Amino acid sequence: MKTTLKGAVIGYGFISSKGHIPAYLKRAENDGDVEIIAVADICEGRRVAAKKALPLARIYSNYEDLLKAEGANLDFVDISTPPCDHAQIAHAAFERGLHVLCEKPLTTSIEDAKAMLEHAKRAKRVLFPCHNYKHAPVVKAIRAIIESGKIGKVRSLTLNTFRNTHAKGVTEWNTHWRREKKISGGGIAMDHGSHTFYLTFEWLGSYPTAVTAKMANLEPQKYDTEDGFSAVLTFPTGVAHAHLTWTAGVRKVIYTVQGERGAITVDDDDLQLAVMESTDGPDVAQGAIKWKVEKQSIESDWMDASHVGWFNSMFDQFKLAIKQDDFVGKEAKEAYLCVQLIMSAYRSAEEGCREVTLSTQTPV
Ligand SMILES: NC(=O)c1ccc[n+]([C@@H]2O[C@H](COP(=O)([O-])OP(=O)(O)OC[C@H]3O[C@@H](n4cnc5c(N)ncnc54)[C@H](O)[C@@H]3O)[C@@H](O)[C@H]2O)c1
Numbered sequence: 001m002k003t004t005l006k007g008a009v010i011g012y013g014f015i016s017s018k019g020h021i022p023a024y025l026k027r028a029e030n031d032g033d034v035e036i037i038a039v040a041d042i043c044e045g046r047r048v049a050a051k052k053a054l055p056l057a058r059i060y061s062n063y064e065d066l067l068k069a070e071g072a073n074l075d076f077v078d079i080s081t082p083p084c085d086h087a088q089i090a091h092a093a094f095e096r097g098l099h100v101l102c103e104k105p106l107t108t109s110i111e112d113a114k115a116m117l118e119h120a121k122r123a124k125r126v127l128f129p130c131h132n133y134k135h136a137p138v139v140k141a142i143r144a145i146i147e148s149g150k151i152g153k154v155r156s157l158t159l160n161t162f163r164n165t166h167a168k169g170v171t172e173w174n175t176h177w178r179r180e181k182k183i184s185g186g187g188i189a190m191d192h193g194s195h196t197f198y199l200t201f202e203w204l205g206s207y208p209t210a211v212t213a214k215m216a217n218l219e220p221q222k223y224d225t226e227d228g229f230s231a232v233l234t235f236p237t238g239v240a241h242a243h244l245t246w247t248a249g250v251r252k253v254i255y256t257v258q259g260e261r262g263a264i265t266v267d268d269d270d271l272q273l274a275v276m277e278s279t280d281g282p283d284v285a286q287g288a289i290k291w292k293v294e295k296q297s298i299e300s301d302w303m304d305a306s307h308v309g310w311f312n313s314m315f316d317q318f319k320l321a322i323k324q325d326d327f328v329g330k331e332a333k334e335a336y337l338c339v340q341l342i343m344s345a346y347r348s349a350e351e352g353c354r355e356v357t358l359s360t361q362t363p364v
Contacts, residue, residue, distance in 0.1 A: 005319065006074050007101075008038040010063045010089050011081035012050040013170045015103060018306035020078055021053055027312055033319070037073065040066040045172030063089050071096035076126075076322070079103060082169070082183050083190065087112040094123040101318050103130045104194040105342065106335040108185025113339040117364040120327050127328055128318040129335035133195040134202070135310035138298040141271055142257060142264055146203060150275050151259030154203050157240040158256045159196045162248035166227060167191060167305065179223035187225030188244045189215065189345055194338040200233060200240040201334055203257055207360040210234040212353050213345035218247055231345050234355075253302065262291070268302045270295070333362040 007024070009016050016039075024036050039050040040060040047059045060066035067077075076099040079089050087107045090100045100120070106129050107113045120127035133139055146154060166178045166188070177183040178191050201207055216228035227246040232239065257264040262275035274291040301309050321329050337360075344356040 004032060005034045005076060005322070007034060007036050007076045007078055008040070008066055008070055008074055009036055009050075009078045009080055010040045010066070011079065012039050012041040012046045012053075013080065013173060014168075015306060016078070016080040017046075017049060017053065017170070019308045019311055020080060022306075022308050023311035023315070027315065034315070036078075038066050038070045043170075043173040046170060049172075063092060067092055067096050067098075071098065074098050076101060076318075082177050083108045083185050084183050087116055090116050090127065091119055094119045094125050097123065097125060099126040099128070099318075099322055101128050101130065101315075102335075104335070104338070105185065105190055106194075106332075106339055108190065108339075110336075110340050110343050113336045114363045117328050117332060117336055117362065120332065121364045124325070124327055126318065126321045126326065127332045127335075128321055129194075129331055130314060131194065131198050131331055131334065132307050132310045132314050133199060135313040136300045136302075136307070138266055138269055138271055138300040139199065141296075141298050142203070142255070142266065145264055145273055146257065146259075150273070151257070151262035151264065153237070154205065154257055154259050155238040156258045157200055157203055157238070158254075159199060159240065159242050160254040161188075161192055161196060161244045162250050162252050162254070163188070163192075163244075163246045164248055164251050166246040176223075179219075179225050181224045184225055186342065186346060187215070187217070187223075187227055187229070188246050189213075189226065189229040189231075189342050192244055193229070193242070193342045193345070194335065196242045196244060197233075197338045197341050198334045199255070200235070200242070201337070204235045204237045204240060206235045206237045207337055208233040208235050208240070208341065208358050209360065210355050210357050211341060211345050211348055212355045213348040214353050215346075215349045226349075229345070229349075231348075233341070251303065269297050269300050271298055328362075328364045333364070336362050 038058045040063045077093040079102040168175045213231035215226035217226050229244045231242045255266040265272045273294045277290045348356045
């Protein structure tokens with residue numbers, strides 16, 4: 001028999017109104033396996049918008065009241081507030097015996113991340129982060145190429161994320177919260193770093209052991225979070241260079257994956273695969289080495305910041321984790337490692353790019 005998961009969304013801002021809720025509504029219509037019965041938002045304008053989008057849902061002005069009134073009828077909570085509140089909402093949900101789908105970054109401190117993983121394990125409830133870039137069609141294509149063995153073992157990566165501005169929240173609340181450290185916990189590394197870092201874990205097939213980082217803030221009079229960030233990550237299997245900026249002239253990602261026998265280059269939807277055809281002979285100058293180059297375009301809707309099209313593939317994994325009692329699975333552990341990495345990179349940048357070692361262990 002098909003079960004319908006009943007959920008509540010906390011925070012009806014950009015990501016929930018443009019990404020999560022439209023995806024849930026489509027899923028409810030197509031599969032009928034999810035229903036959002038309640039929403040909480042601290043901003044009145046957003047509660048009005050939520051009522052319009054979900055006329056049958058009950059709307060609350062804070063998560064505490066929602067959990068008190070609805071907790072017994074819920075299966076999960078979707079945390080879509082800014083990062084400073086993720087941990088306290090997750091703890092309250094676990095206390096009510098609810099599963100948690102949580103937007104990235106999981107938390108803004110390593111202590112909070114540890115406590116969240118431990119609470120999920122104790123409560124026997126799933127903690128699942130929104131690591132949605134893993135579900136972008138072009139990222140799925142990269143995964144398939146690496147798994148095919150065509151480029152051999154991956155040895156190094158570059159991941160560039162260019163943005164022409166910091167991401168903005170809805171206008172009714174606090175549009176520029178990503179530039180206020182007390183709400184965001186940090187700038188582009190805190191906001192976007194998780195996406196970059198969990199992709200490096202997957203592509204290099206291991207977890208980093210050290211990081212060195214540098215950051216910049218071109219508007220220090222106005223904001224207290226970084227708008228530029230560069231880091232080098234050391235892995236047992238290779239090296240990754242991460243570069244993220246909110247001050248670029250374009251919005252795009254450019255990723256390169258270098259393997260023993262070839263490479264993948266991605267520029268948004270455009271993917272180029274180069275595979276060595278012959279490796280015998282001294283070097284390329286003698287014409288001994290040739291590459292077979294294939295190009296394809298894989299529509300991934302990078303310009304749609306809500307990434308609504310990637311949501312249901314991720315929700316399938318959340319649902320599977322619930323079914324399998326995988327309370328603190330790979331994704332949750334990687335979310336913890338992302339927070340550790342971000343905090344360690346901040347320490348490195350503050351201490352003149354000192355190399356900071358990273359633990360590959362998670363608390364659970
Ligand atoms: N995975 C992705 O691709 C992606 C994309 C965008 C945003 N996000 C994440 O989603 C989260 C929200 O970002 P956003 O862009 O939607 O921000 P936003 O400012 O547009 O929305 C935040 C909403 O939360 C409400 N809110 C704030 N504190 C609250 C609280 N304690 N309880 C209830 N409601 C509260 C605000 O009123 C607002 O409506 C962040 O963690 C962000 O990193 C993820």
